[in-house]
Each structure stands twice: as C-alpha cells, then as structure tokens.
Amino acid sequence: MAVHALAATSTANRAAPPNNPVWDEALLRRYDKSGPRYTSYPTALSFHDQFGAADFTAALERSNATQKPLSLYVHVPFCRKICFYCACNKIATKNTALAEPYLSRLDREMVLTSQHLDTTRNVEQLHWGGGTPTFLTLSQMSDVIDRLDARFGLSSSPSRDYAIEIDPREADVFTLRHLQSLGFNRISLGVQDLDPVVQKAINRVQPRVLTETLMDEAHRLGFRSLNLDLIYGLPHQTQAGFADTLRQVIDLNPARLSVFNYAHMPQRFAPQRRINESDLPSAEEKLDILHTTIDMLTSAGYVHIGMDHFARPDDSLAIAQREGTLQRNFQGYSSHAQCDLVGLGVSAISRVNDVYAQNPTDLANYEQALDQGQLATVKGLRLSTDDLIRRDVIERLMCDMQIDLADVSKRWNIDAPRYFAATLTRLQGALRDGLVEHNGDLLRATPIGRLLIRHLAMAFDAHLPSDTTQRYSRIV
Structure with missing residues (x-):
C-alpha cells in the first residue's frame, strides 16, 4: 500500500527531508568505523560507581523546580525464548509466576522514586521495553498500570505517547484490546525479517500472519502509531531476500519503521555465540541491503528521520523533525521533547535534568538494593x-x-x-x-x-x- 506524502513547509533553520544520497560505497566503507549511537551524551561508558542513590535522589528533588513533564520507562526483562541476535538485558523463562517478585520490587522502586517527585507533573510519555513486556499476563499488566497511576498519576490526554514493545508470537487481538483499555496508544512490533530461513537461524520463527493479524486489529482499534522493527546484517540475509521482506512490510503500512544494523559482538553477548559467523552477510552485501532499504522506503513515501528510523510524513516523529522539536533518548528518537525520563526496573537508565542514573544489570543486585529500602542506582553521572x-x-x-x-x-x-x-x-x-x-x-x-x-x-x-x-x- 502506497503512503501518501504530506506537503510540509520548513523554515530555513529546520532540517528538511533529504534527497536520496548519491551512493558512494567506497566512501561509506572508509567511514564505517565503530562509534556510539548517542542515545545519551556522555554515553553510558562514562557513568561511574561514585554516583549512587543519594545523588539520584537529590537530582529528582532538584528537577521539581523545572516542572518539566515526565517520561516513564519500565523494563520487563522476561522472555519465553532467547533470540540469538539479542543484546538486551533479559531472563529466559516460561513461568509468568516468576514475574511476581519482580513486579513487587518494581512497585517498591515506584514508591521510593515518587517520594522525591512532584507527582502533579504530567506523565506525557510511557514506554514498556524488555525483554518482552507482553510476557506478563493481562492481570499483571493491569497491576503495573494501576501501580504507576497510583504513584505518578497517568495521563488520559489524547497527546500522550504511551508505547509498548510487542512480540507477535506472545500476543493476540485480546492482548491489544487489553492494552488499549490500559491507555497504551502506540505499539512496536518486533519482526526483524520475514524470511523463514533467517528466522530459523536467529531462533525467532514468526510467520507473517502473526504480525499482519495484530496490525489489522491495531489499526481497527485506532492505535495512533505502529512501529515495526527490522534488522539487517542477520545470518543468511541477502539484498534480494530483504527486499522481499520490505515489499511485504510496506504493504502492511506501518506508521514507523526501525531498521537496525545488527552488531555481531559474541564476546559481549552470549546468545550471539549461537550464530554461525560464516552465515552473516559480507560488508558489501550489508551496504547493498541498506541501499535497497533506503531506496524502497523513501520511494514508498517514508521520511528517513535519521540513522535507522523511518516514518510517514504525517507521523509525530516526522512532524517533530520538521518543527525542530525531535529528541533522542534511550529508546531512540522521540517526539516528546524536554521530558525528564525516569527509568524503572533492572538495567533501566534515567535522564533527569543534568543527571544520568542507571540501575544494576543483575537482577539479584537490583532486588537486594530495593529490599534494603533504597533506590537501586548503581552508577551514573552529573553533567x-x-x-x-x-x-x-x-x-x-x-x-x-x-x-x-x-x-x-x-x-x-x-x-x-x-x-x-x-x-x-x-x-x-x-x-x-x-x-x-x-x-x-x-x-x-x-x-x-x-x-x-x-x-x-x-x-x-x-x-x-x-x-x-x-x-x-x-x-x-
């Protein structure tokens, strides 16, 4: 399905949608070094353990003077299956009862955090990531929302941006209806690739019908924005094969697309050791895939926001970029600028005014800190x-x-x-x-x-x- 472009004006000092680049493979390869994604600056490598719970508490209290709206991130680390490409902080289990102790600690963190915040500040943005947030049962999801509302006061404003990451293998139309009733108005579906050979190699077999069914229902229910995640650079991918995935994805007509570059770093992420390095596309093939991706998506009417993000011209991301209010945070690009971001859960990172604060990446350490009645901040930085x-x-x-x-x-x-x-x-x-x-x-x-x-x-x-x-x- 073709996407209709919006006519848009932009002032001289605002970024305009780019023309397709003149492709220069030699130049791209020469500059294709390693570097930060800049979801924060300074990056997390600069965080230090001399920054602790007391420092974060002071930052939360200082932030009240700004009266900035709040953005809440909730990390749900559980997955039923491990995808071999994954570099996220996760715990593999099929037992949803194991989430109960975690949700109890999460509520304790909410209480401790909210004690230092002016909770009349509007919660404009909410994001559940993981792991797989839809690992939780419907009643567990309701419980977390109730606790968030009790501690921070959630918004019912039509302009709110309440998003959740969904694994189409772990959700159905009833899940979507329940999420809508809880106040979520944006969803992100993990797809990665629709080629069954690639899916098998990354331990994520996900027929297109699962994604298509959820997208049809989300459109029917009126979710404001749907995002699909794709990854290029996975085992057995080719330019032609990924082009076929893109054709199918364009037909599904998501409002946004994230097309991530797979970073094969098995020395850091154990699941990636299950991927046979000889099955990965060559550097030349990856560039061809990227070239094809940009050409096909821009020809279909998507705006290349930057890096790995694409959006329809009428989506809030593209509008924010045209208006110069686009922001970048730990979830990528965001249309809600100038929020203080409070991260909740194991490994979560907060960005509050002039401070970054990170929770432990180890679940036991996270739980132990909260059991002692203090915020779980293990490192951070005051800028x-x-x-x-x-x-x-x-x-x-x-x-x-x-x-x-x-x-x-x-x-x-x-x-x-x-x-x-x-x-x-x-x-x-x-x-x-x-x-x-x-x-x-x-x-x-x-x-x-x-x-x-x-x-x-x-x-x-x-x-x-x-x-x-x-x-x-x-x-x-």
Whole structure:
C-alpha cells in the first residue's frame, strides 16, 4: 500500500527531508568505523560507581523546580525464548509466576522514586521495553498500570505517547484490546525479517500472519502509531531476500519503521555465540541491503528521520523533525521533547535534568538494593556545563541533521564557533569528502553525510575513548 506524502513547509533553520544520497560505497566503507549511537551524551561508558542513590535522589528533588513533564520507562526483562541476535538485558523463562517478585520490587522502586517527585507533573510519555513486556499476563499488566497511576498519576490526554514493545508470537487481538483499555496508544512490533530461513537461524520463527493479524486489529482499534522493527546484517540475509521482506512490510503500512544494523559482538553477548559467523552477510552485501532499504522506503513515501528510523510524513516523529522539536533518548528518537525520563526496573537508565542514573544489570543486585529500602542506582553521572553544551549540540545534529552555531551561541551564552574550533578542525576531512556543508553559522549534513551522522557527532564528543572497536557497533 502506497503512503501518501504530506506537503510540509520548513523554515530555513529546520532540517528538511533529504534527497536520496548519491551512493558512494567506497566512501561509506572508509567511514564505517565503530562509534556510539548517542542515545545519551556522555554515553553510558562514562557513568561511574561514585554516583549512587543519594545523588539520584537529590537530582529528582532538584528537577521539581523545572516542572518539566515526565517520561516513564519500565523494563520487563522476561522472555519465553532467547533470540540469538539479542543484546538486551533479559531472563529466559516460561513461568509468568516468576514475574511476581519482580513486579513487587518494581512497585517498591515506584514508591521510593515518587517520594522525591512532584507527582502533579504530567506523565506525557510511557514506554514498556524488555525483554518482552507482553510476557506478563493481562492481570499483571493491569497491576503495573494501576501501580504507576497510583504513584505518578497517568495521563488520559489524547497527546500522550504511551508505547509498548510487542512480540507477535506472545500476543493476540485480546492482548491489544487489553492494552488499549490500559491507555497504551502506540505499539512496536518486533519482526526483524520475514524470511523463514533467517528466522530459523536467529531462533525467532514468526510467520507473517502473526504480525499482519495484530496490525489489522491495531489499526481497527485506532492505535495512533505502529512501529515495526527490522534488522539487517542477520545470518543468511541477502539484498534480494530483504527486499522481499520490505515489499511485504510496506504493504502492511506501518506508521514507523526501525531498521537496525545488527552488531555481531559474541564476546559481549552470549546468545550471539549461537550464530554461525560464516552465515552473516559480507560488508558489501550489508551496504547493498541498506541501499535497497533506503531506496524502497523513501520511494514508498517514508521520511528517513535519521540513522535507522523511518516514518510517514504525517507521523509525530516526522512532524517533530520538521518543527525542530525531535529528541533522542534511550529508546531512540522521540517526539516528546524536554521530558525528564525516569527509568524503572533492572538495567533501566534515567535522564533527569543534568543527571544520568542507571540501575544494576543483575537482577539479584537490583532486588537486594530495593529490599534494603533504597533506590537501586548503581552508577551514573552529573553533567558538567561542557557536557550539557555538547549534549545539546550532538542531539540537535542527530535529530535535525544540522547545527545552527548562532542558535547555540544564544542558548549557552558562548561564542560557539570559537568554543568548537577544535571540533571544526576535526570535521575538515568530512567537509572535503562532502559529508557536511559549512555555510556561515550553519553546519548541515549532506544526504550521504546523514548516513554517517554518528561519525559527525563523534567530532563533538569530549569523552570518546581512543579505541571504540570493542565497545561500539559499526556506524553503517
């Protein structure tokens, strides 16, 4: 089904939808190094264990003065089956009763957190991730929503953005109806690939009919936005095979698509050791798949938001990008800017004003901290003024695909060209190679530069380690 483009105007200093890049495989391969995805700046590698529960408590209390709306993230770590590509924090079990002790600790964390927050602040955004949130029974989901509402006060505003990640193998039309009754208005379905050979190789056999049935019901129920997750770079994928998946996905007509680059890092993520490395597509084939993906999705009317995200022109992500209000957080791109993000659950990360705080990735440590009556914060960071300036600039680059140095100067009361003189010097190679244009105070990524936006952002990173190979995925 073709997607109808919206006519949209954009002011001179806002990012416009790009033209398709002139494909230069040699250039892309030359810049295809490892680097951060910049869901935060500084990245999680800079978090330290001298930052603890008391520091996060103080940050929560300071944040009340801003009266910013809240965004809540709830991590549900349970999965019935492990997908071999997965790099998430998860626990494999088929026993939903095992979730009860976890939900009890989750409620304890809500209580401890809400004691330090002005709970009249509007909860504009809610996101359940995992793991597999739909691992929970319907009654368990209701219980978590009731507890969230009791502790923070959930919103019924039509503009709220309440999303949940769904495994189509673990949900049905009754699940969707229940989620709608709980207040969710956006869903994200994990698909990865519709090729049965690829699905078998990643231990995720998922016939198209499961996804299609859920999408049909979600459209009928009036969910505001549907996202499908795809991954390229998986075993046995080819350009032709992934093009077939894309044709089917375009026919399903989701509002958003996330097409992630698979990062094969078996030394860090044990499930990936079940993937035969010789079955992975070559670097050349992966670039061909990416090229095909961009061509097919943009031809179907999708806007390439940035990196791995695509959206229809009438979706809130595309609208936010046109209006210059797009934000980037730990869940990727977000249309709800300027929220304080509170993460709940094992491994969850919070972003509250000038602070990042992370919970333990180990379930036992998470539970032990809460059983002692304190927040489970195990590490974090309070940002310096320089960190805040660079976070702002990197976020605008990742979201707008451009930086207006005059605007930066005004926002931070600095001489931005002088402040970033060393950065501009580091970007000279990218300028020569046509990845970025520098006109007056405006730095703008070119269409080919948008594909390498992570590389451009790295020039502004004052915390970047000298060796990024072992810690980060490749850019393309």
